[in-house]
Amino acid sequence: MKRNQKQKFILGGGVTGLSAGITSGLPVLEAALQPGGICSSYYVRPGSQTRLPEAPADDEAYRFEIGGGHWIFGGDPTILHFIQNMVPVKRYSRRSAVYFSGKNLYVPYPLQNHLRYLDEETVTRVLQELATTVSSDFVTMKEWLRASFGPTLCDLFFDPFHDLYTAGLYDRIAPQDAYKSPVSMAQVIRGAFQEAAAVGYNVTFLYPQNGLNQLAQRMAAQCDIRYNHRIVAIDPANRRLTLSSGDRVTYDTLLSTLPLNRMIEMTGLEVPGEAEPYTSVLVLNIGAKRGQNCPTDHWLYNPDTRSGFHRVGFYSNVDASFLPQSARRSQDRVSIYIERAFVGGSKPTAEEVKQYATAVVQELQEWGFITEAEVVDPTWIDVAYTWSRPGSTWKAQALHALEEQGIYQVGRYARWVFQGIADSIKDGFYAGACLREHETHQVPAPMLNHNRVEQAPVSLGD
């Protein structure tokens, strides 16, 4: 990279940065040695602890993902068309449930539309509450859940699940993602007595036939991406980046996909008020011999785990290609991801992760989901879920402070929004195209701020 030449850069080579790199043609500075950010697959042979970036020649390895199961939901038809042009994909119909381990009870997702799985007295109470107590008077997520689902369903599932999923923050943060848990009284009543139609944002989803890696790699092949370029400091006054190598690079405009809180820390910009809270996620990828009670669901929501996780997903229930070749036909093994949330800034030690992993394997064995674990591999997503305090203006002020310095935030973590892969690609394309336009036709820089596709937030995770 030439020093002292003012340039525009994209920070981060996850799906958002890669998309912006494609439409802008600008250099993408990426800390890691491969593209895709948390949307990256990797492989581990049974009994091994070594991560392989590619499937081995004999295909005898489990496929996992850095960020746990990443399925492509929703998305604009044009974005899906782009993805399908890049890589072959398959479409799957969602199979997911709430699992009450104490009662060994599975209730299909969403819970409120499948009340007939619960006992009669509970169903009667829930129906009464939904008919009478639903209101729009709430401030926090906890209040929103009570106002939407009533006290019985909250005591049973929504409270304990959200306590785990938000690492205890749910009574202090604003509600998220009402659209992912839609309450339709017609569906609730139908589901109390008979089969209800599948609903929600992820009824069907796509996944690349050869793994998520292939999508990131093919996108990266169309970009000017510079690996091993970790930014450690940004001097906005002099418009200068410092890399972990010690190299300094001047810039005039940055398109950043890095988390908003990290950008504020790295630039040292003053933003009044306390930074918004976030949660980190510890993903435990497990390859194991399949237990007798292992369900066929793609993922389960867990309100009552002893070891503290809130979701268990089964990669290989989505597609057998996540298993070592020799197990694909018999399906006598299973490839699993387990998610546990931590309040941002509270990372467990290596020893704590080890103890937790042992506890999880034991719990899954007790449930009969697995027998012998052949691979147990943890990954850490530092900024995974971004939250807001009711009434807080920190996010808007932080984005504004960066924009004033020619730094435009784009994507899920950068803009502090809930957003899936398809929408991240869309935002990356849009922002990259604006930057290119800005370069060639002198479109005023504030045009870039139109990249504000704020998504309605989530209640049960992506």
Ligand SMILES: Cc1cc2nc3c(=O)[nH]c(=O)nc-3n(C[C@H](O)[C@H](O)[C@H](O)COP(=O)(O)OP(=O)(O)OC[C@H]3O[C@@H](n4cnc5c(N)ncnc54)[C@H](O)[C@@H]3O)c2cc1C
């Ligand atoms: C637990 C979880 C599950 C999810 N499941 C789904 C799902 O099933 N389906 C779905 O559609 N979406 C899902 N998502 C959302 C999805 O992960 C995001 O939409 C997507 O990954 C956003 O991509 P990104 O490029 O903006 O960010 P990232 O993937 O985080 O990319 C940022 C990039 O910046 C790089 N970087 C970071 N710091 C620096 C630095 N200092 N210098 C240089 N480079 C740096 C990183 O290495 C990374 O490559 C999930 C998210 C989470 C947290």
